[in-house]
Amino acid sequence: MTAGGAGLQGRLKRLLAVTTAAAMVGFAAVGCGGSSGDSSSTSGGPVTLEFAQWWAPELPAGSFDKLISDFTAQNPNIKVKLLSAPYASTKQQLVSGAASRTLPDVVGLDGAWVSDFAKQGAITDLSKLMSDAKYDASQLASQVQVKGKTYMIPVVNFVYPLFVNKDLLTKAGVTTAPSTRTQFLDAAKKVSALGGNVKGWALPLDTAVPNGIQNDVMSWLWASGGSMLTQDGKPNLTSPQVKSTVEYVKSLNDAGVIAPGALTMKEQDKVEKFTTGQVGMVIDSLAHINLIKKNSPKLNFTVAPVPAEDSYTGKRGIPYASWGIGIAESSKHKAEAFKLVQYLMSQQTNAQLSTLANGFPGNKTAEPDFSKSDPLFKTAFDIYKKGYPANEFVGLPKSEELMRSFDEQLQLVLTGKQSVDDALNKTQESWSSVL
Amino acid sequence: MLTRKRRRLGVKIGVLAGLCIGAAFAGLPVVWMLSTSFKTNGEVFQVPPRLITKNFSFDAYRQILGSASQLRFFLNSYIVALSVTALTLLVAILAAYGFSRYNFPLKKSINAAIVSVQAVPPITLVIPYFGLVVALGLYNTYPGLILTHTVFTLPYAIIMTTAYFNTLPRELDESVKVDGASSWTALWRILVPISVPGLIAVGVYTFMISWNEYLFALTLTRTDDMRTVPIGIQLLMGQHSYEWNQIMAMSILGSIPVLVLFLIFQRRFIGGLTSGAVKA
């Protein structure tokens, strides 16, 4: 099996060395030939593409299959096999697949995985495919690049605004959604004072999937225009802004407004607590509107920008997550795979998909259909337009591990075992070894 | 005499009380599981908690049983678990016969190696194993999953079967061999039929392990038409929400085959008591 490793290194070397288009084509053939003799991809019968993603389970039942069958109707020589599983399972399978060069042709990607997969040579350079297909990349809202090459195209973007349970806040005597940190603390205290199991805010810090650091902690930083990195991409965790963010989270914890069980709470639990009216406010993905309404039709809630520092007046960074798409390096049908990518990014399809998912289109020219979607979606779009998308974890190597080490230190702070300064210094140290 | 009777009664009541406490420990979580499967998702965290809620319904069961893809998980689990059981029994019977009836060089080492294999933490093997299964062309196939589960169930199955064969007197198979039959015939005509109770125990153990196995079933399959029940249950725990009632309903449904197997296993064993008598 070491042969597999050697082949991989060889391919990686070539990936770095080869720049011209002609050589890239040759390389692709060699790369595939390594595992099981290449078959010429364009000749003869229909081609079957495997497409692994976690999107279908999150969309209204059957709607993603419908979009894909429209694609295959337009392209009779291409068949698409959807491999659908929830996010965590998809990730586990892609990591195993990347390690043994058996990724499906087209893969759904999270910005946080891109750097590692690209480094392993598991996903292919899309810049090359775009130029081969004479694709107009200017219509793309964003591209995720590693060392100047595009490896992922965000198909749909989801922002993470503050979700506010209007009934709970009204009951607690808070009339408008908080806009500053002081207002938020105040509102959270009042909601927590309602008693019972109700708390003001939920903070999922489970270390198994430490996304809470990105969505629920760093979002406070970004909302005030802060950054956790220096200009040249080095960690900058000891800056006053990061410190004030962590101190603020600590003050929320000290005030007892965070729902119990935070240290092992998962994202699902956070949504669950909001849906069942156990917390007044959460920072959550817009994608969850449908889910919350389905599980709790009577919940009266709205979305608002994440509160910023009291004195902050600039544009607010809004954390986002993407459904990204990439193509496997080992795919024998890269041209066909790119056709599928093009289809999903096309003005019409991209608009449809965004509307279905309550996300924002990855194609700049696509307009989501607000008439068919939830009114909250329009509210969120307005918030989005006033701010800017911010997620500094996208494209970082080992981003999950970065979040985890931050998470572990934050847990020490929240349990009173460490000071904020010590925690940030230690995190800075461990991040520095990676970045 | 009276005091003795009374003491007997006291002991009986004590044992019954102990059994009930133990049963509460064992059974209450399952009761809660059952109760959750009849709730709507909104009622799961209702305060105060209720065992039976006002929206009591069989919807979750209907959704599971009405969905072709969910039923496919059950079919897959049956195919895999039954094949694993059959294959494990076959291979284990042969190996156990070798260990029990022969003496040969390296016997101790081979046995020790087989025992050690079950000491290998499966989690550590996932990555190389994945590569191996892909290289063998068994990724996302039944044979891939069946062989994998078999390798993990085999060591203990061999240990159990060998132990059972060791309890059976050698005179039994020797008597057939005297008549000119081969060791092969002696194994299948004599040893296996009287070992049925022991083999059922091995089979049930194997079936349960395979039916409930999670890590490799997740890693070695990629499409829904190959996935098994534990993965199907996990698929109901999306990134964003738990379909509590369906998870519980599917777990309850998934446990039924195992429960039925256990019930049959108990009954069949009474029939096999005679072979237990051989031991005594």
Place this chain on the structure above:
Amino acid sequence: MEPARVDQTAFPEAATVVEQTPPAARGRSRPFTLRGLVPFGYLSPTVLLILVLMVIPIAMVVSYSFKDNVIVEQNPVFTGLANYTKVLTDPNFLVAIKNTFIFITLSTIAHLVLGLAFAMMLNTPLLSGVTKAIFRIVYILPWLFTIAVIAVIWRLMLDPSGVVNYVLTTVGGLQHGVNWLSDPNTALWALTFINIWSGYPFFMISLLAGLQGISSDLYEAAAVDGASAIQQFRHVTIPQLRPVLISMAVLDLIWTSQQFALIWLTTGGGPLNVTEMLSTFTYKQAFSNYEFATASAAAVIVLLITMILAFFYVRQQRER
């Protein structure tokens, strides 16, 4: 009717594989004859399966562990024991060893105690067969569920606003609910408790079979000698069950040390690493750090530890 006689022979004798060389075979077995090959024929399917699907992956893991970061890096080169030094000096790894030790020892002891207690109650001659059969089914319930579900149901019940806290605060006299799985002071104990719940039935069944294998003559003889119930337990039951108890304990230590899904799906190793185990440590190294080499080194260390347990198991077999 006595339906309680479960697999009485299969489990308790689990320990007698090797040394019972049948006397009849001894005189005749000559090496290098055709007949000498017969046992290898019987063993060949096993050997083939284990060689291909176990030994090869293990060899791969071992080879990864001596190299510079494999799979991800371009040039994995031989680095000797560097990965081992890295793992063994990682404070998280040492914490994981400590936690794993606590977790598996407590689980095993509880499994044995509960398994034996339940098995003895289920074996009592005082109750009717039907009563015992019903209890037996209730008692094996935890065994019927896949580990993912066990994690979910316990997360649900142990949630800060879940049913356990509700009962404890309303009728149990507790002032505040406990964050069972997220309080660093309780998480490891709560997790161990869940593992005890999910794992005892296998022991109970094995020990039940063991109990039924004890000849009633022994108890009668003890009773004639005037032995009390406790004395009978100490001088008849325990010595008779000893081999089963020991081999089950060793097997359980091995199996529990491999527990991954339960920990991952309940606490993920947190809070504050108090439930970090060897299995979760290895998983994080591989699947979120992409440090396949250090993951392999950790795996080999775990393998060595479990091999030691396996060695004791084999020796236990031989001593019988």
